[in-house]
Amino acid sequence: MHIMHLKYLLAQFTKPNQTLSSTRILHALIIKSSLCHDPFYATKITRFYSLNNDLISARNLFDKTPQQSIYLWNSIIRAYARALKFFDAFLLFKRLLVSEIKPDNYTFACILRACSESFDFQGARVVHGRVIVSGLGLDYICNSSLVSCYSKLSLVAEASSVFLAIDEPDLVLWNAIISCYGSSGDLAKGIELFNEMLKLGKWPDGYTIVGLMTGLADQSLLKLVEVVHGFCVKCGLIMNDHVGSVLVCVYSRCKNMDLARSVFDSLLQPDLVTWSALITGFSQAGDYVNALTFFTKLLMGGASADSVLLASVLAASSQLAILGPGCEIHGYAVRHERDTKVMVSSALVDMYAKCGFLESGIRVFRNMVDRNIVSYNSVISGLGLYGRADEAFKVFEELLENGIKPDEATFSGLLCACCHAGLVNKGRQYFKRMRDEFGIQAKTEHHVYMVKILGMDGQSREAYEFIKSLHEPVHCSVWGALLSCCDACSTNELPEVIVDHLIEKKRRNRSYDVMLSNLYAGKGRWNDVRQLRVDSGGAKGKTPGISWIGV
Template identity: 30%
Template sequence: MMITGYSRQHRLDDALKLFYEMPVKDTVCWNSMMKGCLDCGDLSKAKELFDGMPGKSVVSWTTIMNGFLQFGEVQMAESLFREMPVRDVAVWNSMVHGYFSNGRVEDAKNLFKLMPCKNVISWDSMIAGLDQNGRTDEALLLFWEMMGSGVQPTLTTFVSVVTACANLLRLHLGVQIHGQIVKLGYCFDEFVTASLITLYANCKQMENSYKVFKESLHKNVVVWTALLTGYGLNCDHEEALKVFRDMMKLGVLPNQSSFTSALNSCCGLEDLDRGKEIHTTAIKLGFENDVFVGNSLIVLHTKCGNISDGVAIFKRICDKNIVSWNSTIVGCAQHGCGMWALTLFNQMIRAGVDPDEITFTGLLAACSHSGMLQKARRFFEFFSQHKSVEVKLEHYACMVDVLGRCGKLEEAEELIRNMPVQANKMVWLTLLSACQMHSNLDVAERAAKSIDDLEPDCSDAFVMLSNLYASANRWSDVARIREKMKHSGTVKQPGSSWVTLKD
């Protein structure tokens, strides 16, 4: 139908012109036009068509209800659901799915219980919805309830359940379900294969991931990407990039996730040259301005110290998300470009993007690396009062680092002791490191004592305190610390450096 074709090309005006010119319009035409408006983002026009529709079918009611759910208008969708003259199982399933899409988990669970008739799609929607909303344990319990009720699982069921096992690292249960999949002959489906590869990869069983991949008869881009991502997750970045090269050689075109995983592996290797090659391929395939590919490129360039190119890539992304802003702010902060980070934050606020915990960490890091103590204090005060952002232990550690670098050691110690949560070893080590920088033995000894209470054999604390005593010519204290280390069997952790050799 031409109306659907125009809508798919986002030519809504042409679709509406054709629709209004039709001398006779059946229910299918009205439904298609409504769906086209929703696909083109025009909810009000879809509602206008629905209100003017002469004979509404169940599909008509379901289409407009789904539209309200799609745009987050849950109350309007609920009102339509209650007004429907007839509600079949598809309507109930759509409402359950819509609740999950809008984070209304309890409403979805309650509606599921009220359903007069459930089919396998009802169960699948519940299992997938619970898993996607962080209630993975409940999703697995519901799967066993489904099996006990005599409902036969489908391919979709198994994909959702294996994904849930992967998210919870339930290897033993995943292996059992893998056996069921083989028994029922579902093991050759690409999406089931991809979920199994992810399960074994998440559980650090890359040999089994590769075995599943090799046994797959039809390897589409989803299967290749699952293997590529699995190797990256297990820090085998060279193998991940080999998988990416192999899929390209075999003519399997990478998708958004393939490029993101390949670029993340380049980032893990700090290999900017290979990252640029993959970026070139992404541009050729039309992913130049893709937000997820762009975010990975920002992280790669900034991690490798190429801040200017990272910021340039950020500017080219059309639909920036919170990750785009945070990646650029954190990248600038880590390389001493504090003013750039603060400028980006101002632009972020003006663009109407709400900051989160990662933004806060990036801003404090920017202040720390650029010596901006007063700005750090103002940010800390602002976010402490900003209830949408939870001030976590890592933020206190960042603030301690800012104060420590600026020589405000007593203030940093007071901040730690007045924290609403107990400080961990890393917070005290941050203070101890600052004491070493400013040769402050009094605060250092108190910080070392606090670390000793938390972890009696912390080699980092011993070494820093010993170095402080040595710089103050207190050799008897140096000997005492070294004797204590020897007695407890504490060994200094060896340092390491990453060096990239180019041909």
């Protein structure tokens, strides 16, 4: 081989990445210089092909290499796993097991990662068995991969079992097991291990904190989160971008937006995940104006919103019932070719319906290439709210014809349609089908709709018997629905029975006092009205409503 070619070749192999064109030039030089039989060069070229998403060339090179080292095997298995072709990666792994070459710790690490990403529970256990058979049961790389794999699969017992069998786990292993408990929501156990790690002299890093806090969404543990936050401030870990990001996510999930905003403002360059967490947190906390404001700031900073974030801000726009921001977000989704994503299209249908433009929502629904249960639920609920029950029923039948299984939200939309259209028999039919045909357990919202369907048709006594047939405790909103029907239909005897029941169960609230007061006033029972005001502590009534017009 020419000496200049050899120098060029060696210089290129010292670079971590190559473009596809340069990889092909290297491959050609290797073939020309008769080095193609050397597994070292084949391994490098296979890796470069994989990084450039040319899996066909990588596999061709692997198949044509006569001497296949374990490094070459690892390279091609990793290539398939990286391309999310997990089935092919497992087939290669099985071929390796029956060959003369033994897998090493990196082979198992690669295939375990493929198991976690493909949610292959059984495969993970099988690979674990092969690790032990291969004599690598105490290997750090294998054990760290096992703990991480079991953690991502939420197999906490298996992850803990592997971890406890290790004599002196390093920081990577501690992070893996703490992340396992963090992702499962067991912050108490995670902190217990965290404290144990500190006692053994292992100092945490940013990944430790991220693993500890991942998956936490329980507001009752907010104090513990603040303790961890304080620890990060004292130790300087708060300057870590990953730590700041996870704190914003956790505070947002716990609906403490003041602390989430405080941490967010301290970050120099928050990433898209952090922005999304803050914006979604504002939306879920009911602060829709701030959700849209920060979304605008994100876009003005030159960032690009993904489908999840677009769905979240569309939900905020629908709650404000202002069409302008929703239309602007729709335009952004179209320009960035995200309007065809199912979650974005479904959110658009819901937004247009709640903003008073149902036809626009239906048009979006009909133009969708792929539809899921959320898409159908959005249009069924929208039609139901507008009293267009027959159309909602047709969409439901279309859903069944397409082989999609309805869920709780589907029947909430159907019962809502029956309620708004006054279709008592249809309401009974769908309530019965929900339980008997689809095995869906009725929830509070389904009970509320059934009571309204019966009560508003003048069948208050049947609605009352329906509530009495439900398992205790019956949510107070169900009783409130019956009371509102009595108010609308001027039913005489039931209101006091309902209120007595709510008093007995200690579920009475001021809104029910207002409805009962209206009933008494309508019948001229002013002494009862005055007594009710005394009993309720001088309640002034409901919070005044607010309305506006967006121009």
